[in-house]
Amino acid sequence: MLEKGKISARQFTILVFLFMIGTSILIVPSMVVSLTKQDGWISVLIGLVLSMLSVLLYYALAARYPDKTLAEYCELILGKWLGKLVSLFLMSYIFLLTALLLRVVGNFMTTEIMPETPIEVIHILIVAVVIYAVRLGIETFSRTSEIMLPVILVLFLLFAVLLLKEIDMERIQPVMEWGMRPVLLASFYFFSLQELVVFLMLVPYVNRIDKVRRSWMMGTMLGGVVLLVSILLCILVLGSDFTARNMYPTYTLAKQINVANFLQKVESVIAVIWLITIFFKITISYYAAILGMAQSLGLKDYRTLTLPLGIILVVLSIVVYKNIVDYIEFTPRVWSVYAMVSMVVIPLLLLLVDLIRSKLKPST
C-alpha cells in the first residue's frame, strides 16, 4: 500500500462537503443564472439529484473492491495494459482538473483581491501549500478539514443571515419563464462541475466501508444545500440580470452586506470561505491524481511525484487559457462533455465489465 493512513467516515463527509463547495460557489451562480435567469435554483436542485445518483454508481463500483483504489481495480477489471491506460487517462483528467481549479483561484484573486500581483505568484504559493499537505498524507489533511469546518460554517451562516434583510422575493418570479430546456442544460453543466469521481481514490482509506455510502451522500447533500442557498441569495438579492453579468456574484453579494452603516466591507472575510474550500478541493484532486499515477506506474512512494508534478501544474495552469474569454468558451460547454467521459462513461463501463466478468466466472 502506498498510503497507510486511515480516515473516519465523518472526515470523509467533511472532505466531500468541502469538495462540493470548492470552486463551485464562485463560478456556478453566474454560469447557471446566465442560462436560466431566475430559475437557476431549479437547475441546482436537479443537478444535485444527478450528483447523488452518480454517487450511487460510484459506490456500487467501490463496494466491489472495498480495499482498492480506482487506479488499482481498473487494472484488475480491464487487465494490465488496458487498465493502466484507462487509469492514466482518468488521472490525467483529474490532474487537468487540478490545474483548472488553480486557475479559477488565480483569476479570482487577481481580478478581485490582488489586481497588481502576477497570477504566477499566487499559483506558486497555493501549490506550495497543497504539495505540503499532500506530502503529509491523507490523515493530516482530513484532520485539518475537521479544524477548518467550524470556521466555514460560522462564516457562511453569518454571510446568509446578514443578507436576509436585502432579500426581495419578487426577483425569483416568474418561475419557469423560459421553459424547461435551459434549466436542464444548466443542471447538466452544474452536474459536470461536481467531480465526485475523484473520491473513488479515497474510499479505501475510510476505516469503515459500510458507512461510506451514507457519509458520501450526506457530504454531497450538505454541500449542495450550501450551493443552493448561495445561488438563491444571488438571485434574490442581486437579481438574475446582475448575477449573470458578474464573474463572481457571490463575492459581489458579500459586498452588499451593510449592518446599520457600521458593519461593512466584510467581503474579504467572506472570501476566506472560498479560499479554504478551494484549498481542500485542489488538495484532494492533486492527491488523487498523484496517488493514482503512482499506483498505475508501480512506484514505491507517491511523494516522489509531488514536487516535479507541482512545477508542471503551475505551468499548465498558466497555459490552459489565454484569457477569460477562452475560459468562458471552454467551461462548461466543452469541459462538460469531456468530464462526462471520466465521470459517467468510464465508471459505468468498469461496473458493467466487472459484473459480466463475475457472472462468467462464478467460482472466483
Added chain:
Amino acid sequence: MWSIIGVLIVTAAIIAYEIPKLTKRRSIRDGVVFGFLIVIGCTAAVLGSLHVDLPNPVTGINAVFKPLGSMIYESFK
C-alpha cells in the same frame, strides 16, 4: 531572466532534496519517473518564462469534444 534563474534554482533544490530519498529506496522505476517529470517540468517552466507557446491540452480537448458540446448547447439553449 530572473524567472529562468528562479526556475533553475527551484529545480536544483528539488533534485537535491529528493535524491537522498530516492537512493535510500533503491527503486530504479521511481528514479526514472522522477527524472522524466523533472526534465519536462523544468523545460516547460523555462520555455514558459520565455513566453514560448507551449502545447495546450485544452486545444486537443476542444478539437475532440467541441462539436458535441456545441450541439448540446444549441439544442437546449
